[in-house]
Amino acid sequence: MESLPRIDFVELHDLDRTPAVLRTLHTESITFIYRLTDAAREYSRPLSLALRQGADHRIVDLCAGSGGPVPLIQRRLHREGIHTHVTLTDLVPNVRAFQRVQAENRRLLPDSCCSVDYVSEPVDATDCRVEGTRTIYGAFHHFPPPLAGRMLQNAVDTRQPIVVVDTKRSFLYVLLFPFLTTLAVLLSAPFQRNPVPRYLLRLVLTYLVPVLPFMMFFDSVVSFLRMYGRAELRRMVDGLAGTESFTWTIGVEPGFTGAQYLIGVPLHVEGGLTRAE
Known part of the structure; x- marks a missing residue:
């Protein structure tokens, strides 16, 4: 499937006519699935690699939805002795969800070495002004190539590291994952913590x-058809203005989630030598 072209369909929760409460319930289900599958175990490795390459320990999570996996990743990295400060952002910020994530972080990681903050105003991932290592987890495939390229170009122009993690494009995942995620929605609904009316x-x-369940199944199928392949990511990176000023790493983490990643870290020229900042 890696050799097939990306198919840019539309996911139901991306539609403007989809009620906001439905989008919120959907993204909350995705966050719950991250917890259920321990996605942080595999998703944390690309960010850990970027930090070892010199990326900023201030993490700016773009397209954070209802909190996403980054707070879970932060706690896993904390257990490994890697400390980060996370800022949650989104074009349509779910401030209540961000506040819940922040409160949970303070309870589980009371030490000031790791914090969670958020931006309550809209943050456009193609024109982000918040400094720190940008992360995009499970959302990059939502953007057509021109917009996805602008997100990467903005990171290059502002010289901010970027870590993009999505699921690899695979026939096995297209055939298997939509059923598993839909089953997770059916089984998890009674256990999700929401205010009584939304519960x-x-x-x-x-x-x-x-x-x-229908939204999850439909959007899961479409998501896998929209995933970028590694060759497409490489062409996108090669087409960026100033791409040579960054070191780029593209790969796949082995494991259940099939986490495919793109890491960009700015280079610093000093005394004729080039190294990661």
Whole structure:
């Protein structure tokens, strides 16, 4: 499937006409699945690699949705002795979800070595002004090549490291993952913590009128068809203005999630030698 071209369909939760509460319930389900599958175990490795290459320990999570996997990754890295300060951002920020993540972080990581903050105003990933290592987890495939390229170009122009992690494009995942994620939505709905009105709405939209399982299945299939292959990522990187001022790493982490990553770290020229900042 790596050799097939990317197919740019539209996911239901990306549609403007999709009610905001549905998008929130959907992204909360995705965050719950991150916890359920321990995605942080594999997703943390590309960020750890970027930090070893000299990336900033201030993490700016773009397209954070309802919190995403970065707070889970932060806690895993903390256990490994790697300390980070995370700022959650989104074009449509879910401030209540960000506040819950922040409160949970303070409870689980009371030491000031690792913090979670957020930006309550919209942050455009193609024109981000927040300094730090940008991370994009599970969202890069949502953007067509021109927009995806602008996100990378903005990182190069502002000389900020960037770590992009998505699932690799694979026939096995297209055939298997949509069923597993849909099953996770069906099984997890009673255990997700929400205010009572939204909790009841989740149950109704999961079991009585199964809108959420249908959204998860449909969007999972479309997501895998939209994933960028490694060759497409390489062409995108090669087409950036000033790409030679960064060191780029593209690879796949072995494991259940099939985490494919793109890492860009700016280079610093000193005394005729080039090294990662």
